[in-house]
Amino acid sequence: MTAQDHSGSGLSRRKLLGAAGVGALAVGAGGGYAVGQASGEPKAPAGVVDPDAAPIPFEGAHQAGIVTPSQDRLYFATFDMTSDKREDLISLLKDWTAAARQMTQGNDVGDFGAVSGSPYAPPEDTGEALGLPPSGLTLTIGFGRSLFVDDKGRTRFGLEGRLPDRLKNLPSFAGDRLDQAISDGDIAVQACANDPQVAVHAVRNFARIAFGRASVRYSQMGFGRTSSTSTAQVTARNLFGFKDGTANIKVEDAKDVDDFVWVHEDDGPAWLVGGSYLVSRKIDMRIEIWDREPLEGQEAIIGRTKGSGGPRSGGDEFADLDFDAKDETGKPLIDTKSHVRLAHPDANNGAKLLRRGYNFVDGSNGLGQLSAGLFFIAYQRDPEKQFVQIQRSLAGLQNDTLNEYIVHVGSGLFACPPGVGTTGYWGEKLFA
Numbered sequence: 001m002t003a004q005d006h007s008g009s010g011l012s013r014r015k016l017l018g019a020a021g022v023g024a025l026a027v028g029a030g031g032g033y034a035v036g037q038a039s040g041e042p043k044a045p046a047g048v049v050d051p052d053a054a055p056i057p058f059e060g061a062h063q064a065g066i067v068t069p070s071q072d073r074l075y076f077a078t079f080d081m082t083s084d085k086r087e088d089l090i091s092l093l094k095d096w097t098a099a100a101r102q103m104t105q106g107n108d109v110g111d112f113g114a115v116s117g118s119p120y121a122p123p124e125d126t127g128e129a130l131g132l133p134p135s136g137l138t139l140t141i142g143f144g145r146s147l148f149v150d151d152k153g154r155t156r157f158g159l160e161g162r163l164p165d166r167l168k169n170l171p172s173f174a175g176d177r178l179d180q181a182i183s184d185g186d187i188a189v190q191a192c193a194n195d196p197q198v199a200v201h202a203v204r205n206f207a208r209i210a211f212g213r214a215s216v217r218y219s220q221m222g223f224g225r226t227s228s229t230s231t232a233q234v235t236a237r238n239l240f241g242f243k244d245g246t247a248n249i250k251v252e253d254a255k256d257v258d259d260f261v262w263v264h265e266d267d268g269p270a271w272l273v274g275g276s277y278l279v280s281r282k283i284d285m286r287i288e289i290w291d292r293e294p295l296e297g298q299e300a301i302i303g304r305t306k307g308s309g310g311p312r313s314g315g316d317e318f319a320d321l322d323f324d325a326k327d328e329t330g331k332p333l334i335d336t337k338s339h340v341r342l343a344h345p346d347a348n349n350g351a352k353l354l355r356r357g358y359n360f361v362d363g364s365n366g367l368g369q370l371s372a373g374l375f376f377i378a379y380q381r382d383p384e385k386q387f388v389q390i391q392r393s394l395a396g397l398q399n400d401t402l403n404e405y406i407v408h409v410g411s412g413l414f415a416c417p418p419g420v421g422t423t424g425y426w427g428e429k430l431f432a
């Protein structure tokens with residue numbers, strides 16, 4: 001059966017946008033706004049340039065979605081392999097890479113996409129992103145320890161000798177209340193975009209492609225980035241109302257990115273060089289209790305002011321934290337149990353993280369309380385020296401006073417391979 005076009009255009013609407021729309025958008029005032037023109041959708045005023053029309057490159061030395069300036073939305077999912085065949089894992093990674101190349105550039109999945117294939121076969125693309133621009137979509141994957149060894153320590157998928165030493169199970173921390181159903185997984189997929197529909201479309205198509213080889217273990221929507229990863233971005237706020245990400249590693253800090261984010265040759269293993277480790281923590285936030293805390297108390301707990309985000313020791317948002325500064329009674333202006341003091345590199349052998357978390361609200365719990373929190377994501381070169389070190393300083397009611405208002409309910413650690421070139425696939429060096 002020859003592929004037919006059912007869009008009436010000879011190409012899917014998304015492909016039309018990719019082929020003609022972006023060029024037209026780049027014309028700006030002269031060319032006006034092309035989104036929807038081919039499909040007869042409403043036109044935006046002439047001269048409006050859609051910032052989401054230009055895709056983020058998929059190929060590169062590192063995966064996109066790590067130091068990429070944080071997009072507004074997250075859809076995170078982990079998958080478990082349902083096949084134990086090495087060839088299925090390899091073919092899945094190849095198929096996902098091909099689909100990611102297409103979707104991140106604003107195209108449909110497959111040769112015929114959502115509406116141009118045979119009417120007698122399920123479409124290759126699920127279709128809910130038709131007509132939408134790339135929206136800054138990045139897809140980033142990571143491999144969990146369970147992809148390499150089963151719970152009895154037996155090697156999986158012939159990956160003998162490939163398990164990174166640093167891909168250990170995270171230790172349990174004081175106060176953890178982890179639910180296994182929303183923790184771990186063989187493969188993690190982080191989809192970030194400025195349009196949630198585009199992020200969901202990507203993960204949904206991955207799940208569809210994976211059928212018979214892997215299935216979704218859990219997934220989490222996130223809205224509202226809680227970190228900036230570029231100095232060009234304004235600092236967003238978390239659901240406690242505080243600016244979050246002020247002291248984050250930013251892509252412009254080349255030395256910090258190199259020292260704290262990417263795996264180096266002498267860190268090993270060879271297949272992971274240029275990659276990074278992703279830690280995810282689903283953290284419930286007791287919003288209603290926090291909202292009854294006076295402003296002074298909230299600021300003391302964080303160690304920064306709520307308005308400007310500046311340190312309690314004084315200065316604007318980006319002023320250095322002065323841990324020696326005291327009030328007239330001799331009390332430290334930045335409380336000894338405050339979040340920023342305990343998370344700071346000075347308290348953690350110099351450790352830093354590249355944070356990339358998102359707010360979430362999963363509805364309410366039936367008691368009139370929001371089921372809300374922070375889906376914490378952090379990238380790093382060495383999880384033990386970075387996330388584990390910092391979380392050990394923070395965890396427990398005797399440490400970070402923020403712990404009265406938060407509880408960690410989900411967790412994961414994943415080794416994210418380096419980026420791919422024009423012909424490679426995600427993780428290919430793992431199988432070489």
Ligand SMILES: C=CC1=C(C)c2cc3[nH]c(cc4nc(cc5[nH]c(cc1n2)c(C)c5CCC(=O)O)C(CCC(=O)O)=C4C)c(C)c3C=C
Pocket residue numbers: 238240242243244245246247248281283284285302304321339340343344345352353373374376387390391394406
């Ligand atoms: C183990 C790592 C961290 C967890 C878990 C974590 C949870 C968490 N954080 C906030 C709010 C803020 N965090 C801020 C700073 C900050 N947090 C961490 C690490 C973890 N946070 C670090 C390394 C830092 C930077 C410390 C520094 O060097 O100064 C801030 C201040 C603004 C900022 O610098 O980003 C806020 C606010 C919440 C609400 C939360 C759990 C729900």
Ligand SMILES: [Fe+2]
Pocket residue numbers: 339343
């Ligand atoms: Fe924090």
